[in-house]
Amino acid sequence: MPVLPSPIVEISDSMLSSHSVRLWLKRDDLIHPHISGNKWRKLKYNLEAAQRQGCHTLLTFGGAYSNHLAATAAAGREYGYQTVGIVRGERPAKLNPTLRFLLECGMELHFVSRSSYRNQGPDDWLQQLNLPVAGTCVLPEGGANCLALMGCAEIPAEVEEQLGFLPDVFFAACGTGATLAGIAAGLKGRSRAMGVSVLKGDFLRREVSALLQHCDEKTKNWEVLTEYHFGGYARFDDALIRFINRFRARQQVALDPVYTGKLMYAVFDQVQQGAFPEGSQILVLHSGGLQGIAGFNERFGGLIEV
Ligand SMILES: *Cc1c(COP(=O)(O)O)cnc(C)c1O
Numbered sequence: 001m002p003v004l005p006s007p008i009v010e011i012s013d014s015m016l017s018s019h020s021v022r023l024w025l026k027r028d029d030l031i032h033p034h035i036s037g038n039k040w041r042k043l044k045y046n047l048e049a050a051q052r053q054g055c056h057t058l059l060t061f062g063g064a065y066s067n068h069l070a071a072t073a074a075a076g077r078e079y080g081y082q083t084v085g086i087v088r089g090e091r092p093a094k095l096n097p098t099l100r101f102l103l104e105c106g107m108e109l110h111f112v113s114r115s116s117y118r119n120q121g122p123d124d125w126l127q128q129l130n131l132p133v134a135g136t137c138v139l140p141e142g143g144a145n146c147l148a149l150m151g152c153a154e155i156p157a158e159v160e161e162q163l164g165f166l167p168d169v170f171f172a173a174c175g176t177g178a179t180l181a182g183i184a185a186g187l188k189g190r191s192r193a194m195g196v197s198v199l200k201g202d203f204l205r206r207e208v209s210a211l212l213q214h215c216d217e218k219t220k221n222w223e224v225l226t227e228y229h230f231g232g233y234a235r236f237d238d239a240l241i242r243f244i245n246r247f248r249a250r251q252q253v254a255l256d257p258v259y260t261g262k263l264m265y266a267v268f269d270q271v272q273q274g275a276f277p278e279g280s281q282i283l284v285l286h287s288g289g290l291q292g293i294a295g296f297n298e299r300f301g302g303l304i305e306v
Contacts, residue, residue: 002031002040005158011251011284019271020278024167025253026159029260029288034101035078037288038172038179039071041155042148046139047079049147055137057082059125061117064089065098065234065258065296067289068142073105083107084136086125088117097294144178146215152182156191159283166191167283169276171267173198173259174224175233177208179287184222185212193222196266198259200232228266234258234296236303240265245305256289257296257304263287 007030011023028037035043050058058081062069069085076083085102091111095103102109110129112120120128122138139145160166170193172179180195187193197204204224212219230236236257244261248254255261267284276282293304 002035004031005162006031008159008162008283009253011253013250013268015268016271019274019276021271021276021280021282023267023271023282023284024159024163026155026283026285027253028155029254029286029290031288032074034074034291035071036067036290037286038152039067039143039288041151041182042068042143042178043071043075043139044151045147046137046143046145046151047075050081050137051079053137055081055135057084057131057136058139059084059086059122059129059131059136060139060143061086061141062088064092064096065292067259067292069107070098070101070291072139072143073102073107076107077105084129084131085109086117087111088114096298098291101291142176142178144176144211148178149182149185149211149215149217152179153186155183155285156186156188165281167281168192169194169280169282171196171263171282171284173263173285173287174204174208175199175259177204177211177224179285180222180224181208181211181215181217183285184208184219185215185217187219187221189219189221191221195222195224196228196263197224197226198229198233198262200229202226225266225270228262228269230262236261241303243268248305253286254290254293254306255286256292258292259289260286 007027008024031040060072073083085107170183174180174195174197184193230240243265244255
């Protein structure tokens with residue numbers, strides 16, 4: 001059973017108190033051991049829709065370390081759906097921990113070239129894999145659709161109920177931007193949603209705008225910080241790794257190097273730069289992603305302390 005509302009903990013640190021800001025961490029990583037963080041939020045209404053539509057199979061997409069594939073595979077196992085994962089790139093000779101987990105959950109994997117991953121649409125895949133259109137629900141990469149926004153839009157009210165007030169700023173890591181868009185929608189014009197892009201470039205601003213518009217949400221109280229990608233998706237440097245390990249040692253909270261590590265680094269850096277006035281109340285969403293640490297450590301030699 002999911003742990004909801006997910007706990008909120010206050011993060012104490014001399015740097016934060018010296019700038020007179022308070023910071024709370026919404027522990028969505030604790031919602032479910034395998035359907036973790038924002039992936040649980042994004043799947044919630046998609047799974048409801050799958051049930052309503054009588055789907056027996058979930059088809060979705062992701063990279064070889066994808067938190068979305070892991071969450072979808074686990075959800076399939078728990079709620080009784082067949083799951084099919086289209087994985088970007090060649091099948092590696094030795095499967096990483098994420099891929100092994102997908103297989104353990106019973107997900108059927110298809111490794112496809114980067115070009116067909118990019119160029120084929122959902123209908124092409126259904127046809128190619130001989131999946132019935134009627135019983136198969138297709139979830140986009142990262143689960144980013146309007147039902148996902150709906151799930152994430154529940155976060156602000158949940159936080160307000162738990163804390164008894166609405167923090168001034170909500171921070172979230174951005175991959176597709178659906179989580180940020182959902183939080184912004186849920187804020188309904190109050191406070192502010194700030195996204196930290198883990199990808200290089202500023203296209204996320206357009207993507208979040210497009211998503212909000214597509215889902216008929218008019219909110220404008222959000223922005224995306226684009227300077228904390230550390231070289232791009234799944235790239236990192238020593239400073240980031242040190243920050244993650246120190247945060248874990250001091251706060252007893254694990255962060256992953258792909259999303260939440262960059263997010264928290266950005267929040268601390270922004271506070272340090274004086275981006276928030278005295279008395280500011282900041283809420284950071286721990287969006288999960290901790291399953292990725294094992295694969296990261298296997299690949300890069302145990303950099304993240306566990
Ligand atoms: C997928 C993921 C994100 C990105 O969420 P989007 O809605 O795609 O922006 C952020 N954090 C973690 C831990 C994730 O797994």
